[in-house]
Amino acid sequence: MRASAVRALFAVANRPEVVSLAGGMPNIADLPLDVVANTLSDLVKTKGQQAMQYGSGQGEPMIREQICDVMALEGIEAHPDDITITCGSQQGLDLVTRIFCNPGDVVLAEAPSYVGALGTFGSYQCEVVHVAMDDEGLQPEALRAAAQACAAAGKRAKFLYTIPNFNNPSGVTQSLERRKAIVEVCRELDILVVEDNPYGLLTLDAEPIPAIRSLDEEQVIYLGSFSKTFAPGFRVGWVLAPHAVREKLVLAQESATLCPPVFSQYAISSYLANHDWKAQIVTFKDMYRARRDAMMEALAEYMPEGTTWTEPKGGFFVWVTLPEGLDTQAMLPRAVTARVAYTPGTAFYADGLGSRNMRLSYCFPPPDRIREGVRRLADVVNREFELHQTFGLDQSPVHRRISGPGPEIN
Numbered sequence: 001m002r003a004s005a006v007r008a009l010f011a012v013a014n015r016p017e018v019v020s021l022a023g024g025m026p027n028i029a030d031l032p033l034d035v036v037a038n039t040l041s042d043l044v045k046t047k048g049q050q051a052m053q054y055g056s057g058q059g060e061p062m063i064r065e066q067i068c069d070v071m072a073l074e075g076i077e078a079h080p081d082d083i084t085i086t087c088g089s090q091q092g093l094d095l096v097t098r099i100f101c102n103p104g105d106v107v108l109a110e111a112p113s114y115v116g117a118l119g120t121f122g123s124y125q126c127e128v129v130h131v132a133m134d135d136e137g138l139q140p141e142a143l144r145a146a147a148q149a150c151a152a153a154g155k156r157a158k159f160l161y162t163i164p165n166f167n168n169p170s171g172v173t174q175s176l177e178r179r180k181a182i183v184e185v186c187r188e189l190d191i192l193v194v195e196d197n198p199y200g201l202l203t204l205d206a207e208p209i210p211a212i213r214s215l216d217e218e219q220v221i222y223l224g225s226f227s228k229t230f231a232p233g234f235r236v237g238w239v240l241a242p243h244a245v246r247e248k249l250v251l252a253q254e255s256a257t258l259c260p261p262v263f264s265q266y267a268i269s270s271y272l273a274n275h276d277w278k279a280q281i282v283t284f285k286d287m288y289r290a291r292r293d294a295m296m297e298a299l300a301e302y303m304p305e306g307t308t309w310t311e312p313k314g315g316f317f318v319w320v321t322l323p324e325g326l327d328t329q330a331m332l333p334r335a336v337t338a339r340v341a342y343t344p345g346t347a348f349y350a351d352g353l354g355s356r357n358m359r360l361s362y363c364f365p366p367p368d369r370i371r372e373g374v375r376r377l378a379d380v381v382n383r384e385f386e387l388h389q390t391f392g393l394d395q396s397p398v399h400r401r402i403s404g405p406g407p408e409i410n
Contacts, residue, residue, distance in 0.1 A: 001123045019373030021360040022341040024168065024316045027291075028231050030283050032275070036231075039270045047266060055262035057254035058246075059085025059238070063269040067238050070272075071224065074200050075210035077217075078240050084249040085260040089198055089225040089237035093161075094120050095252045096194055096221055096239065100158045101126050106150050108160040110138050112319070112348035112357070114168045114196065117161055121350075128350035129157070135310075137174030138162055140181040147189050159192040159221075164212055165200040166315025169348045169359035173313055176209050183215050198225040198237075199315035201281055204289040206313065218242050226268055228316075229281050234264040288316070294367035295360065298374035304382050309360075316363035319345075321356055322381060325388045328358040331380060340376040 043051055058064075064080035071078055086092040093116075101107065103125035109117065111130035121128050129150060132142040143160065150157050162182070164174040174182070186193050195212045203209075213222040225237040239249055253260065271277065295318055299309055306323035320342075322328065328344040335342065345357025360377075362370055 002119060018336065018339045018341055019365060019369050019376060020341045021362070021365070021370070021373050021377070022343045023364065024361050025364045026228050026232055026316075027284075027287060027364050030287050031231060031280070035275055036271065039274060040267055043266055043270050051263045051266035053262060055259045055265070057259050058250045059083065059260055060262065060265045060269070063236075063265045063272075064238075066269060066272045067224065070201075070229075071211070071213075071222070071240065074197075074208045075214035076222065076240070077214070082240055082243060082246050084239045084241070084246055084253060085265060086237045086239060086253065087235045087257065087260055088227055088232070089196060089223040089239075090116055090120075091256070091260075092223045092237050092239040092249075093117055093194070093196065095249055095256065096159075096223075096241075096245075097121060097124050097126065098252055099245070099248045100192070104155075106155045106157045108143065108146055108150075108157045108191070109350070110162055110167060110170075112167075112169050112345065112354060113161065113350075114163060115343075115347045117196070118348070118350050121161075126158075127155070130349065130351060130353075131160075133167070133170065133172060135172060136178045137164060137167070137172055138178070138182060140178065140185050143182060144185050144189065147185075147191060157191055159194050160186060161194045161196065162212070163196045163199075165197055165209065166202070166312050166317070168199070168315070169317050169343070169345075170319040171310045171312030171315060171317045172319070173209065174212075179209070179212050180215060183212060183219060186219055187216070193220045194223065195220055196223045198223075198228045201229050202285055202288060202316075203314040204285055204292060204312075213240060221245060229284065230268060230271065230277070234268055235261060236264050236268050285314075288314075288363060290367055291362040291365070291370055294370045295362040295374060298371040302375050302378035304378065304385055306385075307381065316361050318360045318362065320358045320360055322358070323385060324356070326381070326384055327355045329355060331384050334384070335377060335380045338376050338380050340373045340380070342377065 064083040067083055068078045068080055097120050101124050105126050107121050107126045107128050108131055109128050110133050118128060129146050131146050132139050147157050164179060166173055193212060197211060200208055213220040222240040241249060309318050309320045312318060329346055332344055343359040345354030348354055
C-alpha cells in the first residue's frame with residue numbers, strides 16, 4: 001500500500017493563505033442545512049431505534065429502491081435486489097477488486113486514472129495496464145490492443161476500470177458512440193467493465209449521457225455515490241451488479257463491516273423522500289458551472305504559450321499539460337511557496353508517466369479564488385519555463401488550444 005498523493009497535500013493545501021486547486025472536495029455550502037437538520041431530527045425522533053441499530057449487509061431496502069430512481073436519470077433500469085450499499089463508491093471498488101483479483105492479475109485502466117483506484121489495485125497487488133485516451137475518452141482500439149497484449153503474455157485482464165463521465169483527473173467524457181464501441185470490444189474479448197460514476201449527474205452543459213451500464217446489464221458493474229450530489233460525510237455509495245456478483249459483494253461487505261452505516265442510509269433516504277433532491281442537483285450544477293467557467297477564463301488569460309488543457313463539460317477537474325521539459329512534481333514546492341497547490345500528474349499513472357501534467361480542481365474555491373490561484377500558478381510556470389530556457393533546454397513548440405477538441409491525453 002502507498003500513501004495517496006492527494007491526501008499528502010491536505011495539510012499544506014488547507015492552510016488559509018494557500019489557494020488549493022488540488023483536492024476534489026465537494027462544495028456543500030449551497031446545501032440547505034436547515035432542511036438536513038430537520039430531517040435528521042425527525043429521523044431520530046421517529047425511527048431512531050432502527051436507524052441506530054445494526055442492519056443488512058446488503059443495505060436497507062428503502063434506499064436501494066430510491067437509488068433505482070436516481071440511476072434512471074442516466075438510462076439505467078435496475079432492481080433493488082441487485083444493489084449493494086457501500087461506504088462510498090471507494091469501498092465498492094475495493095470489494096469488487098477483492099472479489100475478482102489475485103496478486104499479479106491485470107486490471108485495465110484509463111490513462112490517466114483515479115488515484116484512489118490505483119491505490120486500491122496496488123493494495124491487492126494487481127498489475128495496472130493503462131489504456132490511451134483522447135478527447136472522446138478511452139480509445140476502443142487501444143483497449144483491444146492492451147487486452148490482446150496481455151493475452152499474448154499469458155495474462156488475462158480481470159476487468160476494465162473506467163470513469164466515463166468527467167474522468168478524474170482529466171475531465172474528459174466518453175461520447176455515447178465511444179461507450180457503445182467500448183462495450184462491443186469488452187463483449188468480444190469477454191472483459192468485465194467496472195463503471196465508476198460519481199459525477200454523472202453533474203453535467204454542466206447538456207443532459208446526462210446514458211451510462212455504460214444502460215447498454216449492457218451483464219457485462220457492466222456500476223459504482224455510484226451520494227458524495228458529489230448530496231454530501232460526502234455520510235459515506236454512502238452503492239454497487240449495481242449482476243446477481244451472481246451481488247451475492248459475493250454481500251459476503252465481502254459482511255466480512256469488511258458487518259453492514260454499511262445504517263444511520264447514514266436512513267438519513268439520505270429521508271432527504272430523498274422529503275426534499276426536492278433533483279432541484280438541489282441543479283443548484284449544485286449552477287454553482288460548479290460558475291467555478292468551471294472561472295477556471296477556463298483564467299487559464300486562457302494567464303497560462304503561458306505552450307500550455308494546453310482539457311475543457312470539462314461537468315464534474316470537478318481540468319487536466320493541464322505544461323511545455324516540454326517542465327516537471328510538475330519538482331515544481332510543486334515552489335508553487336506551495338507561491339501559495340497555490342495542485343496535484344502532480346504522476347499520481348494518476350501506475351507507470352510513472354504524467355510528469356508534464358497536473359490536475360486542477362475547481363469544485364471548492366469560489367470563482368475569485370480560482371482566478372487568483374491560476375494567476376499564482378501561471379507565475380510559477382512562467383518562472384520555471386524561463387529557468388529552462390536560460391539553461392538551453394529544448395522546448396518543443398506546442399500551440400495552446402482554447403476551444404474545439406481537447407488535447408490527446410497521454
